[in-house]
Amino acid sequence: MTALYVVLGVVVLLALAVVVSYNRFVRQRNLVLESWRQVDVELRRRHDLVPNLVETVKGYAAHERTVLSNVVAARSAAVSAPTLGAKAEAETQLAGSLQGLLAVAEAYPDLKAAGPFQQLQAQLAETEDRIAAARRFYNGNVRALNTRVEAFPSSVVASLGHFEKAEYFQTDDPAVRAPVGVTFSAPDGTSGAPTPSA
16 A cells, blocks of 8 residues: 555656646746747847938938948848748848948948937947847747757656747857957057957
8 A cells, every 4th residue: 555655656746747847848938939029129129220220321322322222121131031040141131231331331421420320320239239138038048948858857848748949049240250450550640550359
């Protein structure tokens, strides 16, 4: 009789462990979804800034049609990207085209000094920071979920509950990864040798 109670106790403990693990998967999945919504909010904020930025630059540099059309096309692709992987790729293209647009602005002192352009540039910089923070939070939640999906014994519960690994949101902007050169001016006004940034 004692053996039966022991077996029943073990079964009850296993059932409780499965329920606790299942509920934790549900919480983690919902956290991943919620953190993705935050990334999406920030991406939409960037998408909303792009038309105003393009119009402002167009007012000063209308002949830069290629750069302007690249930004508009990249924004359109980012807005309509159907999957997370496609969205990551489209957002990388949009970030690159925006860098090109801001580089064009460097050649137009009147544009750089214009209040609306400065405001939009500041909003874009703030948005980029918020996107990066939201992406880190999302990817951290994805990593936690994916680890539990793969690790034993939680992988058994994941299989039974049909919990699958989530996809990371990774953008790969070569301009961000490339080393930046810094030039120092000598006292006589000549440029010093470029020094790579750390």
